[in-house]
Amino acid sequence: MSVLEVKNIYKSFGKTEVLKGIDFSLEKGQVLSIIGSSGSGKTTLLRCLNSLEFADKGTITVNDTVIFDGDRKTKRSDAELRERRLHFGLVFQSFNLFPQYTVLQNITLAPNLLKKDTPENNKAKALKLLEEVGLSEKANNYPCELSGGQQQRVAIARALAMDPEILCFDEPTSALDPELTGEVLKVIRSLADGHMTMIVVTHEMSFAKDVSDTVIFMDDGVIAEQGTPDEVFGNPKTDRLKAFLASYNK
Amino acid sequence: MTFAEITLFLANGFALSLIIFAVTLICGAPLGLPIAFCSMSRFAPLKYIAKTFVWIIRGIPLMLQIFIIYYVPGLLFGRPIFSEIDRYILKYYEIPNDGSILQLLMTNMGGLIAVLIAFTINYACYFSEIYRGGIESISKGQYEAGYVLGMSKSQVFRKIVLKQVIKRIVPPMSNEIITLIKDTALANCIMIPEIIKQAKELAATKALIWPLFYTGVFYLLFVGLLTILLGQLEKKLSYFKD
Ligand SMILES: Nc1ncnc2c1ncn2[C@@H]1O[C@H](COP(=O)(O)OP(=O)(O)OP(=O)(O)O)[C@@H](O)[C@H]1O
Ligand SMILES: [Mg+2]
Numbered sequence: 001m002s003v004l005e006v007k008n009i010y011k012s013f014g015k016t017e018v019l020k021g022i023d024f025s026l027e028k029g030q031v032l033s034i035i036g037s038s039g040s041g042k043t044t045l046l047r048c049l050n051s052l053e054f055a056d057k058g059t060i061t062v063n064d065t066v067i068f069d070g071d072r073k074t075k076r077s078d079a080e081l082r083e084r085r086l087h088f089g090l091v092f093q094s095f096n097l098f099p100q101y102t103v104l105q106n107i108t109l110a111p112n113l114l115k116k117d118t119p120e121n122n123k124a125k126a127l128k129l130l131e132e133v134g135l136s137e138k139a140n141n142y143p144c145e146l147s148g149g150q151q152q153r154v155a156i157a158r159a160l161a162m163d164p165e166i167l168c169f170d171e172p173t174s175a176l177d178p179e180l181t182g183e184v185l186k187v188i189r190s191l192a193d194g195h196m197t198m199i200v201v202t203h204e205m206s207f208a209k210d211v212s213d214t215v216i217f218m219d220d221g222v223i224a225e226q227g228t229p230d231e232v233f234g235n236p237k238t239d240r241l242k243a244f245l246a247s248y249n250k
Numbered sequence: 251m252t253f254a255e256i257t258l259f260l261a262n263g264f265a266l267s268l269i270i271f272a273v274t275l276i277c278g279a280p281l282g283l284p285i286a287f288c289s290m291s292r293f294a295p296l297k298y299i300a301k302t303f304v305w306i307i308r309g310i311p312l313m314l315q316i317f318i319i320y321y322v323p324g325l326l327f328g329r330p331i332f333s334e335i336d337r338y339i340l341k342y343y344e345i346p347n348d349g350s351i352l353q354l355l356m357t358n359m360g361g362l363i364a365v366l367i368a369f370t371i372n373y374a375c376y377f378s379e380i381y382r383g384g385i386e387s388i389s390k391g392q393y394e395a396g397y398v399l400g401m402s403k404s405q406v407f408r409k410i411v412l413k414q415v416i417k418r419i420v421p422p423m424s425n426e427i428i429t430l431i432k433d434t435a436l437a438n439c440i441m442i443p444e445i446i447k448q449a450k451e452l453a454a455t456k457a458l459i460w461p462l463f464y465t466g467v468f469y470l471l472f473v474g475l476l477t478i479l480l481g482q483l484e485k486k487l488s489y490f491k492d
Contacts, residue, residue, distance in 0.1 A: 050398050051397075052394055052397065052398065078402055078403060079402075081397075082397075082400045082401070082402060083400075085397060085398055085399075085400055086400045088398070089398065089399075090394075090398040092391060092394070092395065094391055096389075096391040096392060096394065096395035097395075098392065098395070098396075098410050099414065099490045099491060099492040100413045100414060100417075100490045100492075109399075109401075109409060109410075110396075110399035110400060110401055113401055113405050113409065114399075114400055114401070142489065142490050142491075143490075144490060144491040144492075155395075158399070159398075159399070162399055162400060
């Protein structure tokens with residue numbers, strides 16, 4: 001059974017058609033990587049999944065429950081949106097940690113506000129997550145005192161604290177200096193080993209090849225190719241994908 | 251008059267300046283918030299009404315606004331309410347005749363209220379623009395990071411955005427607050443005995459000019475105090491950077 005089923009998603013901004021019929025599904029515990037050139041609609045797709053943007057058409061189903069249906073144009077209440085968003089986590093390219101809170105407070109803020117558990121348990125869980133991302137000793141530091149790679153690891157811990165069913169990453173290493181990407185990718189890799197269901201938009205081809213169960217190549221708002229890493233990287237069928245991959249192997 | 255007497259005479263006037271300062275700040279700062287929200291509203295009519303209002307209030311000299319508030323009720327409605335207040339107090343209350351702040355207040359209550367209304371509205375508009383600038387300067391990513399964690403709009407505003415906004419608006423607010431204490435001198439356009447009016451009184455009745463310059467010391471000391479306090483606030487918020 002699929003955790004996530006995305007059907008026929010269309011999305012335009014004014015006259016610009018950004019997504020033109022996206023279909024895919026994701027099994028529990030699997031990692032899906034999305035690659036594609038700039039402007040192909042990868043971020044927009046993740047934003048539609050996380051209800052930061054609303055598709056014009058199509059459906060999104062999580063665990064057999066339709067959480068979004070473009071044909072039902074009823075007004076969405078804040079409460080409904082929040083519930084829908086809790087299925088997903090999102091790690092941003094630019095981290096977006098809350099600067100006025102310590103690392104620990106960044107992680108416990110939402111669980112405490114949403115009364116996920118008692119404050120003590122939320123804190124204990126946050127500390128455990130920090131340990132997992134290798135930042136226990138930074139619990140009481142402020143984001144401005146951390147490197148980019150450390151900030152992104154905190155952002156991952158923060159997303160995990162809400163126990164999302166599907167964790168999405170939007171180019172999690174693109175804002176980092178090359179020597180810092182490794183530590184973040186390592187954390188994502190360990191999540192994959194722990195069977196976290198994930199969607200990773202990335203420009204790190206070798207990482208995508210290693211860690212994914214499925215790879216999607218997006219081109220101009222459609223899924224141009226989809227398959228196992230071996231199929232997509234080893235045996236690209238379309239010229240667009242061949243050209244795209246070639247640009248990485250210069 | 252001795253130096254001490256002149257100092258006391260001016261100090262009473264400065265107490266009135268401080269009352270205008272404090273009331274304007276206490277009423278104007280919160281009032282700026284709804285104005286800021288209206289001017290950022292997605293409901294276009296509300297937004298344009300708020301923006302036009304702010305444009306008018308910021309576009310007209312504060313002195314003129316004081317005149318308008320003070321004289322318009324009498325001119326348009328035949329009810330000069332502010333001088334009526336003065337007459338009412340004169341009639342029903344015993345006013346001390348010792349030059350104290352109480353006497354200054356009781357004999358000028360009507361005009362003072364007009365000044366407070368004008369100042370509060372004027373400063374609320376200036377503050378609202380500072381708030382708007384502060385709120386709009388917070389990146390979309392901060393809101394979205396809160397939303398994807400399942401937080402509500404009001405939680406995101408109160409728990410994430412607000413403190414960052416406060417940090418950003420402290421410097422421009424400090425500027426505005428320091429300007430405010432000096433603007434209180436405008437109240438003398440309708441004869442409110444704030445400190446400069448008091449000094450002019452000395453010039454007129456005692457032929458003393460130097461007290462007029464001496465008033466500067468009062469402003470300087472107070473602005474010095476404000477600078478220290480606001481600087482401390484700024485420092486208190488410097489534990490994080492954004
Ligand atoms: N809010 C918006 N309003 C208008 N156009 C938008 C908006 N968001 C995205 N777009 C447009 O949609 C297209 C796809 O953008 P998107 O950010 O999804 O691409 P991407 O695949 O994530 O690219 P990149 O690799 O550069 O991050 C772009 O042409 C972009 O200009
Ligand atoms: Mg993108």
